[in-house]
Amino acid sequence: MHKLLSHTAVAALTLAFAGEAMATEWNVSLWGKRRAFTEHVHKLAELVEQKTNGEFTMNISYGGLSKNRENLDGISIGAFEMAQFCAGYHPDKNRAITVLELPFLGVRNLAEEVAVSNAVYAHPAVTEEMAQWNAKMLMTSPMPQYNLAGTGEPRDTLAEFDGMRVRATGGLGKAFAAVGAVPTSVTSSEAYQAMQSGVVDTVAFAQHAHLSFGTINEATWWTENLNPGTVNCPVVVNIDAYEGLSDAEREALDGSVGEALDYYLANYGELLKKWDTILEEKNVTKVTISDEQLAEFKKVAADPIAAAWIEEMSAQGMPAQELYDLVGATLEKTRASN
Template sequence: MKKFLGRTAAAALTLAFASEAMATEWNVSVWGKRRAFTEHVEKLAELVSEKTGGDFTLNISYGGLSKNRENLDGISIGAFEMAQFCAGYHRDKNRVVTVLELPFLGVANLAEEVAVSKAVYAHPAAAEEMEQWNAMLLMTSPMPQYNLVGTGDPRDTLADFDGMRVRATGGLGKAFEAVGGVPTSVTATEAYQAMESGVVDTVAFAQHAHLAFGTINQADWWTANLNPGTVNCPVVVNIDAYDMLSDEHRAALDSSVDEALDHYVANYGTLLEKWDSVLEEKGVAKVMIDDAVLAEFRAKAADPIRDAWIADMEGQGLPGQELYDLVVKTLADHRAAN
């Protein structure tokens, strides 16, 4: 009997160690606080845990693992297994995906943003560039077109943009620069303070960020239809960590991406439906830019910046024209299918 009990205990102990060995924990570096921008990461963690019976968990840290501008560096050295970053924070490190930040691409909604991002992420040039940072592009963080909040009188003409100090990164910053603006690329978490202290006159964000980072609370007005473009913020995983996953865990992660993005888009849609009531509640005027002003803005910003970007990429040995054409074709194909 003692022998039987001893063997049973040993077997139970062995099984416990085996179960522990099979469990996988990943650390995930994001920033700010939980908001619409991070809902796909939160949903991904939920789905992966469900599909693996809790054996694969994603521990999401809001700023505790890294600064937002350093997330890609953290991935490259294996400081954590997954992270979110925005291309405009370090354009030289993720040149390929900056095609998605070109102004006035004409992306109309979040579904189109997901489509064009998936197409670019799947391009060999994007994968190759990310491999330099030991990173694999997992999914995008689709955002609607950015718009400005500001104080004082609304800036609704190009003359008003001349000399305007604006928090805008990437292609958006280039767009405002083309019409005389003075862009600064302070991070999202620094935007409120920059606005409060007068470092910037205006801030360009998507709606969730104006709420999450408090810039809407200082605003007198918001441009409802400027829509100059958006930023691209990938979620990436460390390649070594991904390769070390069991087949079951890798399948759980891969199969959860589209579900997580669907959840994100639906959640963001709810926020957009409530946006007008948010403006009213906070006493922020909704400013509509005249069509002639928008046309003038596009003429000065869209074509010249696109052509300069393509030439710059081609000069660095990257397929700039091919990437831009891919975005245009993907948009057309997506619209034809829907």
């Protein structure tokens, strides 16, 4: 009887360990804190866990696994299985998707931002470049057009932008530089301190980031209609980890992306509805840029910067014109279908 019990206990333990070994657990590297910008990642984790009956789970970390500018490097070496990053943090590592950060692309809303991102992410040039980092595009993190939160006297003309120290990355930084501003690319987590200490006069963010990183608390004014562009921040997965999933796990992951993004869009929409109230509560003045000033900004910053990007990327072997045209064609197709 003793031997029988021993064998039974061993068998039970063996089955328990086998069951535990079969479960899949991914680590996900984000930064800052939970906010509208990361809600789709949380929704995705929730859906995947539900669809796999708890056999595939995700541990979401805010800065505990990596710095935000090092997330792509972490993915490349398999330090974690999933991560979010922004193209402007290291444009040399993700050249193809920087087309989505060019200023004044004409994207009107978050749904269009999802459409153009999905189209560009599916391009072979993006797939190939990301594979160099052992990364596979999973989904975008759509953001509205950026606007400035500033200190001091409101600036509503391009002449007043001359010499303005602004936190802006990627194509946005180039756009502001084109009108005489001085861009700096401190990370989003460092933006508040840079603003508070006077290192920058203004910060270009989407609404959720002005809230999450506290820059709106330091600001005295906010441009409601500058809309020079936005940054592009994909969520990627480690290719080896992705290929190591079972068919059911992969189906659960891929099949949850659309629902996770729908949830993100609905959640962000609620934030945008509250934005004017938030500005009033914080005593932040809304600044409207005139149509003439906006037209001048586009003239100086849109076509010249796009042309320079196309020339530079083409010289590096990228199908730059093709990627740029893809954005325009996708916008036309999306609007026609609506």
